Amino acid sequence: MSPVTVESGEPLGYARAINAALMEEMRRDEKVWMLGQDVGKMGGVFGVTRGAFDEFGPGRVRDTTLNETFIVGAAVGAALTGTIPVAELQFADFMMIAGDEVFHKMAKWRYMHGGKLSVPMVLRLPTGVIGGVGAEHSQSLEALGMHFPGLKVVLPATPADAKGLLKTAIRDPNPVLYFEHKGMYRMKGPVPDDPDFLVPFGEAAIRREGGQMTVVATGLMVPRALEAAERLAADGIELEVIDPRTLVPLDMETIIASVEKTGRALVVHEAVRTAGPGAEIAARIQEAAFFALDAPVWRLGALDTPIPQSPDLEQLVIPSTDDIEAAARELLAL
Amino acid sequence: MTELDLYREVARIRALELLLNRYISEHGFGGFWHPGLGQEGIQAGAVAALRNDDYLFYAHRGLGYALAKGMSPVTLLADLFGKTGGSVGGKGGGTVHFVDPERGVLGQGGTVGSSFVLGAGAGISAQMLGTDRVVAIFFGDGSSARGTWHEAALTASVWKLPLVWVCENNGWAISVPIGEQSPTENIADRAAAYGVPGVIVDGQDTLAVQAAMTEAVARARAGEGPTLIEAKTLRVRGHFEGDKQSYREDVVDGLDVPRDPLKLLREQVPAEDADRLEVEAKAEAEAALEEVLAMPTGDASVITEGVWV
Numbered sequence: 001m002s003p004v005t006v007e008s009g010e011p012l013g014y015a016r017a018i019n020a021a022l023m024e025e026m027r028r029d030e031k032v033w034m035l036g037q038d039v040g041k042m043g044g045v046f047g048v049t050r051g052a053f054d055e056f057g058p059g060r061v062r063d064t065t066l067n068e069t070f071i072v073g074a075a076v077g078a079a080l081t082g083t084i085p086v087a088e089l090q091f092a093d094f095m096m097i098a099g100d101e102v103f104h105k106m107a108k109w110r111y112m113h114g115g116k117l118s119v120p121m122v123l124r125l126p127t128g129v130i131g132g133v134g135a136e137h138s139q140s141l142e143a144l145g146m147h148f149p150g151l152k153v154v155l156p157a158t159p160a161d162a163k164g165l166l167k168t169a170i171r172d173p174n175p176v177l178y179f180e181h182k183g184m185y186r187m188k189g190p191v192p193d194d195p196d197f198l199v200p201f202g203e204a205a206i207r208r209e210g211g212q213m214t215v216v217a218t219g220l221m222v223p224r225a226l227e228a229a230e231r232l233a234a235d236g237i238e239l240e241v242i243d244p245r246t247l248v249p250l251d252m253e254t255i256i257a258s259v260e261k262t263g264r265a266l267v268v269h270e271a272v273r274t275a276g277p278g279a280e281i282a283a284r285i286q287e288a289a290f291f292a293l294d295a296p297v298w299r300l301g302a303l304d305t306p307i308p309q310s311p312d313l314e315q316l317v318i319p320s321t322d323d324i325e326a327a328a329r330e331l332l333a334l
Numbered sequence: 335m336t337e338l339d340l341y342r343e344v345a346r347i348r349a350l351e352l353l354l355n356r357y358i359s360e361h362g363f364g365g366f367w368h369p370g371l372g373q374e375g376i377q378a379g380a381v382a383a384l385r386n387d388d389y390l391f392y393a394h395r396g397l398g399y400a401l402a403k404g405m406s407p408v409t410l411l412a413d414l415f416g417k418t419g420g421s422v423g424g425k426g427g428g429t430v431h432f433v434d435p436e437r438g439v440l441g442q443g444g445t446v447g448s449s450f451v452l453g454a455g456a457g458i459s460a461q462m463l464g465t466d467r468v469v470a471i472f473f474g475d476g477s478s479a480r481g482t483w484h485e486a487a488l489t490a491s492v493w494k495l496p497l498v499w500v501c502e503n504n505g506w507a508i509s510v511p512i513g514e515q516s517p518t519e520n521i522a523d524r525a526a527a528y529g530v531p532g533v534i535v536d537g538q539d540t541l542a543v544q545a546a547m548t549e550a551v552a553r554a555r556a557g558e559g560p561t562l563i564e565a566k567t568l569r570v571r572g573h574f575e576g577d578k579q580s581y582r583e584d585v586v587d588g589l590d591v592p593r594d595p596l597k598l599l600r601e602q603v604p605a606e607d608a609d610r611l612e613v614e615a616k617a618e619a620e621a622a623l624e625e626v627l628a629m630p631t632g633d634a635s636v637i638t639e640g641v642w643v
């Protein structure tokens with residue numbers, strides 16, 4: 001049997017899949033609620049929470065003002081006291097405004113209080129480039145979540161995972177940073193409608209099987225890596241594409257098993273290359289599989305610059321399908 | 335709470351404050367101890383107006399808040415000295431954390447002003463779950479500058495969250511006096527901007543604090559929203575025990591508390607009862623310290639516990 005993750009169900013957009021997860025979980029458990037800017041009647045600036053206000057009312061779908069420290073901090077306080085908040089920041093970049101709340105309160109309140117309290121909450125973070133929203137609305141900051149023990153970090157790359165991982169996040173007793181790629185909101189794919197469809201944390205998905213190189217890709221880089229793999233396959237080169245799906249916990253077992261088979265590894269992400277998630281993944285690959293490697297582990301990431309405002313320029317900053325294809329060919333030739 | 339019950343609480347906190355002062359001056363302390371000497375009346379008076387199941391987000395100045403909420407002095411001192419018998423399993427120390435979910439003691443952040451936003455969230459849970467629990471959030475005059483207060487106060491007021499903000503205005507944020515921190519004399523004046531009552535009370539008058547708090551708690555419980563109480567007091571000791579206070583001209587010499595809340599409250603209770611309660615408080619504090627000093631500190635196994643569920 002092929003280990004490739006097969007998704008089934010009716011086709012649904014990535015944003016609609018997130019919406020379905022929210023609605024299902026709010027129906028399942030009345031302790032689940034949401035807060036954020038414009039999440040109510042408007043349904044969020046990206047329309048992801050549409051319909052929730054009408055179904056659940058203003059007590060469970062709360063529009064806040066422009067107060068990010070409140071959105072995250074109040075979610076932490078509510079999580080400590082018996083409800084399960086799903087907080088939305090309009091852009092993942094705004095995490096920095098609530099830095100103390102995200103990286104200290106969310107991550108450490110349980111630890112600082114002897115494990116006697118828990119923080120069951122989800123922080124939804126629209127991430128990545130979307131075309132012209134510039135340096136403070138386009139960043140991929142998921143590596144920050146990996147740097148603060150206490151947080152879990154999720155990064156879905158398909159509509160099915162967007163749904164299944166969010167449902168798991170809401171049911172997880174830990175605080176979860178849920179990075180949803182805003183450039184993928186309209187992407188369609190099969191999504192199960194089973195209300196108990198959950199995608200477990202810490203289990204990477206093998207998106208494509210191949211024996212010549214392991215490509216570890218996250219978020220928007222997953223479809224790009226798959227496209228690059230398709231092109232190489234035309235030349236008889238088979239890439240194995242692995243999507244970790246969650247960065248904390250991180251399924252290194254699947255990645256290492258693949259690298260031991262292929263002997264080569266390329267890690268691709270949209271975050272800046274320096275100290276991006278790929279730095280950690282590449283380091284762990286060489287620690288665990290050094291003697292299986294036929295070539296150095298390579299990383300592809302965004303250039304070490306802020307994201308420019310122009311939609312054309314921003315695409316030049318992050319890895320393209322061409323970049324992935326070229327890097328893979330070069331790495332294979334080493 | 336009756337005058338006598340309040341006297342007992344203030345005396346218990348005072349006994350611990352004095353004992354800690356003595357112990358730390360002789361043996362030092364691994365971290366920062368922010369003494370609450372002289373502010374016991376605010377802590378005991380305000381907490382006295384809470385129910386056992388009301389929530390408490392305390393501030394960093396002393397351990398009176400948590401003691402008044404019913405936590406044992408043994409637990410609190412164990413947390414202070416990072417011992418295993420504490421509530422946070424040896425992870426306290428420094429800016430001391432205590433926790434007691436059964437009594438609604440929900441902790442504090444290492445960054446002051448953390449509790450404005452978290453406390454508001456606890457109020458949302460209470461509102462959503464239909465309990466009539468109230469959340470008390472303590473903070474200092476310096477911490478009132480935090481943006482978290484502004485961000486929380488706006489929405490807490492609009493949503494009529496069941497909160498009481500208790501500001502212990504002791505005139506100092508470390509080395510900077512209140513006059514250099516605030517354009518208005520009273521922190522309570524800011525309440526108007528948030529559409530909530532701002533009440534000023536004499537922080538040395540424990541009964542007055544209790545009365546103001548009782549009214550604010552009733553208002554919160556009735557769904558009428560938050561109240562800001564500003565208790566005027568004085569920082570008797572340095573910011574932390576050992577602070578030389580070179581920046582300060584009105585340094586209090588020794589341990590004599592100007593307008594001592596304990597002495598003021600004593601006028602309201604029979605002298606023999608007061609004497610007895612003081613003896614009991616002292617004995618309780620000493621026994622607790624002895625018990626705690628004999629406890630082990632945590633071994634390395636606790637370090638990795640409690641990061642995730």
Ligand SMILES: Cc1ncc(C[n+]2csc(CCOP(=O)(O)OP(=O)(O)O)c2C)c(N)n1
Nearest residue numbers: 395444445446474475476477504506507508
């Ligand atoms: C966000 C943050 N900034 C600074 C500090 C360092 N700090 C600890 S206590 C304190 C002064 C607080 O003053 P106030 O709120 O008046 O309380 P007091 O110490 O007078 O009781 C400061 C600046 C901190 N812990 N957190």
Ligand SMILES: [Mg+2]
Nearest residue numbers: 474475506507
């Ligand atoms: Mg002060």
